[in-house]
Amino acid sequence: MAVIALTAAKGAPGVTTTCLALALAWPRPVLLIEADVAGSSSILAGYLRGSIRHDKGLVDVALAHRRGSLLDGLHQASIPLQDSTVRLVPGPTGPAQAVTLQNVWEPIAGVLRGLERTGTDVIVDAGRLGARYGPTPLLREADVTLLTTRTTLPAIAATRARAATLREDLFAQGTGDDALALLLVGEGHPYSAREIKSAVGVPVAAAVAWDPVHAEVFSIGASPSGKFASSSLLRSVRAAASAIQDFVTGRRERLAPGSLVRDTLLRDTGATRV
Ligand SMILES: Nc1ncnc2c1ncn2[C@@H]1O[C@H](COP(=O)(O)OP(=O)(O)O)[C@@H](O)[C@H]1O
Numbered sequence: 001m002a003v004i005a006l007t008a009a010k011g012a013p014g015v016t017t018t019c020l021a022l023a024l025a026w027p028r029p030v031l032l033i034e035a036d037v038a039g040s041s042s043i044l045a046g047y048l049r050g051s052i053r054h055d056k057g058l059v060d061v062a063l064a065h066r067r068g069s070l071l072d073g074l075h076q077a078s079i080p081l082q083d084s085t086v087r088l089v090p091g092p093t094g095p096a097q098a099v100t101l102q103n104v105w106e107p108i109a110g111v112l113r114g115l116e117r118t119g120t121d122v123i124v125d126a127g128r129l130g131a132r133y134g135p136t137p138l139l140r141e142a143d144v145t146l147l148t149t150r151t152t153l154p155a156i157a158a159t160r161a162r163a164a165t166l167r168e169d170l171f172a173q174g175t176g177d178d179a180l181a182l183l184l185v186g187e188g189h190p191y192s193a194r195e196i197k198s199a200v201g202v203p204v205a206a207a208v209a210w211d212p213v214h215a216e217v218f219s220i221g222a223s224p225s226g227k228f229a230s231s232s233l234l235r236s237v238r239a240a241a242s243a244i245q246d247f248v249t250g251r252r253e254r255l256a257p258g259s260l261v262r263d264t265l266l267r268d269t270g271a272t273r274v
């Protein structure tokens with residue numbers, strides 16, 4: 001169905017936690033890509049608590065690309081997450097590995113879009129915006145780029161400062177600036193979606209609840225309590241998964257050839273790209 005990328009302006013709002021939770025709640029098979037170049041797989045060490053030996057990752061995909069077998073490389077670098085239809089591709093171990101990825105992001109973006117034909121969706125943990133050797137081409141090619149933020153004033157200020165640049169980049173180099181939306185972590189703690197949308201000037205596609213206890217199941221592999229399945233976190237993640245799919249579907253309908261909305265937008269903005 002789609003490529004969904006999550007990134008953040010600043011700090012650690014919960015990008016990795018939300019990516020993993022969304023992937024596990026997703027209604028179709030997911031390839032979850034850790035494209036955060038800050039280093040070392042948060043999911044292998046966190047959620048899986050180092051219990052699985054897997055020494056492959058995106059850097060092996062770069063090597064496979066040199067051999068002309070990028071798709072095979074992606075599959076071989078991935079590991080299945082138990083009791084799910086999620087396969088994880090661990091990220092680079094640090095900046096040294098990230099350098100080797102700089103020319104591979106673009107071909108990877110192309111291959112990821114093609115995965116749709118196999119019924120697999122892709123969720124990308126793109127880490128922090130603007131990181132050196134970061135996965136910018138994945139953000140540009142995604143069906144939706146979710147700028148993830150907490151709802152405190154400092155988080156909103158940082159998000160607002162970066163949103164304008166990201167929007168311009170997606171318009172000029174990506175599939176269009178309407179791919180940009182916010183994902184809120186902890187809506188109402190203290191600001192609401194409506195307040196943040198008007199402060200940042202970007203629509204809110206989805207929100208997940210503020211739930212530090214259950215978030216640790218994903219972030220550090222804490223044992224889930226009996227209340228985990230009915231927790232506010234999981235309920236909000238399920239709702240977020242469905243809101244994100246609606247966002248993607250709505251956008252594709254607007255972009256479909258012959259769409260009245262698209263043609264009007266292009267005419268009004270004087271843009272020529274399709
Ligand atoms: N919805 C949430 N509610 C409360 N705490 C959260 C939530 N999502 C993530 N966290 C916590 O925030 C911290 C950072 O999460 P992480 O996913 O590693 O952030 P990032 O990938 O943005 O650096 C972790 O301690 C995690 O448990």
Ligand SMILES: [Mg+2]
Nearest residue numbers: 015016036042
């Ligand atoms: Mg992270």
